[in-house]
Amino acid sequence: MKITGVKNTAATDLCLVELQTDAGLSGIAIGPPEVGAATENLVDNILAGADPRAIMSLWQEMSRADARPEAIAAVDTALWDLKAKTNGEPLWKALGGMRPRANAYASVDDWSGEFAQFGFHECKLKLAADPETDLRRLGEIREALSARNREPVLMINARGAWAAADAITNVARMEEEFDLTWVEAPVDETDIQGLKQVSDQVFAAVCAGRHLHRAADYLPYVQSQALDVVQIDILRTGITGALQIADMAYGLELPVTLTASPGNLAAHVAAVMPNFMSIEVVHAGSTTGAITSDVRIEGGRALVGDEPGIGLTIDSGALK
């Protein structure tokens, strides 16, 4: 089997990437809307004519190219989709995982009743307003999750908005009332020393990494002990890169959390991460816009079926 080309369909908020082969099969991935040109370059310069099974070698070659990470990630994901489809297996099985029951958390700006039916007992609040509002919203989340008959797991995302000293003060204030599992991006995520300072001074874990794309990018963070929870965005790392980063995190005894992904397909990848902690869920339903996924959220976990490949079905008519 050989790769013959790529077809990109751009919509307002995403780009459907379809990697084509001479066997009639194609592998798909979802990237950010503007990723098309870069994937075309990668396919023209590196992938055209190659055997798509050589995922690791192609990943290496793409990594050496001067390409945006989201494009490499999309192509890598499409290659995995292709590999799994060729085997007639869902991605999680092609990767070597056991059927995922991936621990999931709801990621919200404010608690919404629509999440209730999915059984979450973990939730992350994106801080936005004044501290009083944030505290009130956290209280509402705790209240809503408490119905689950187990202690709620609460996290906050500070969006890099604070200076380290303010982060420490503000988190300490919240920790008087709430047991926080992690604080994400308490300072700008590139501020390694700031992250480390916060980790040293608050009780919650410091979580960051969604802006990074290769294992080596995490090195200064882990060497400085600036991260307590390693966050991976598979739309940036690809699946191959995510597995490398997860292995490194495992070696360092750091838990791994995966950021929100189209159709929550990160649940497949979670299955083969030895130190997997959670996946982020922004859209808990199986269909969002044009995307229908073989992942469903139930009892606060992401469960995956047996559809071959990454398990996403795209309604191209609904792509806007």
Next chain:
Amino acid sequence: MKITGFRHETYLMKMDRAISDCNQPEGVELLPGSILFIETDEDISGLGLGFGGEAIASLFSVIEGQDPREVLGLWMIMNDAVHKGGNEGAANAALSMIDVALWDIKAKIAGEPLWQTLGASEGRVKAYASGLDYCLSDEDLFVFYRRLAETGIDGGKLKVGLDFEADMRRIGIMQDALSIASDDPVLMIDANEYWSPKQAIRYVRRIEDKYKIEWVEEPARRWDYNGLRKVSQQVAASVATGENLNSIADFFPLISNGAVDVANVTTGHSGATGCRQIANMALGYGIPVSMMNAQANFMAHVAAALPNHSAMEVVDPGREHCLTFDNHIEDGFIVLGDSPGLGIEVDEKTLADLQANPPTGKGTFPLSRREGAGRYIVPPAAGEVPWRTGK
């Protein structure tokens, strides 16, 4: 597809030549081996090679009835199962073999050689020669490295540690033998934890007065990250280490403390899966990895798909009595064929013969530790190695 059963055959083989390091210079000729077959409800079985024992049976109960394609998930539940006693010793040997057999099945189901299942574009791995050669005479040493140089291999790793003058002479012999493959052969040395860090620094610096050494392997104890780091800082050669560790967990203190320049990885690191975990961690740290030798070079499949792999050790002492395998060495590379899985078949008749009539010979692997290790050097006595005669 389901895992239905296993068959584990142990046997003893006599290698074509003795192997040794400075800890047990006279060497050993006998090598215990075992072959694990994992059976499924379809007409496919997986093969694992190593030195598994009774632990196979208890660990097998964890994976029985599961789908063998879920090899990473099965690795995790096996690793969880051995949690309390630790992933080491007999448990580690069993886990390693089972993991390899599961990968063999996964690749066979896909109809691919394992290197392809793991994502390599070609089944090709750079090789270096390693004689495990402290027991070889100067003449046999030359013959060994020249034989491998004739297949294009341009790097060699010599056992050293007890006798500086002899080691210097023998590095020269190895270099000379390899010189047909390269004008500048890659020279490596291995002391197998015999030295203290400061002994290593003094010894290696003297060697480096004359030779450019690519790496010195295990110049201090496997756990001693302070000592290994110190050696790395004070000699020009890289420090290679890790072969006697069990898993990525053991590498954590070493890698995070800057004690590893080259990570030696092996099937003993909790199988192909564990091996790849370590390589991925090393990748993040910018550390190259080098695969240790394996029977029938089977771990070359894994090495082929590691982005940071340098070269794989080839010892070739004659350990494939009852194995046929689809790989060979060409132009200095291990070239893996297209046979599905590991590409290894077992000759049952030879295996049964070996089991019925165990060979006899001098000494049985593994090698023990030598007096003085880490404190003072005890040179080989006359007759202990062929190159030390007289008093």
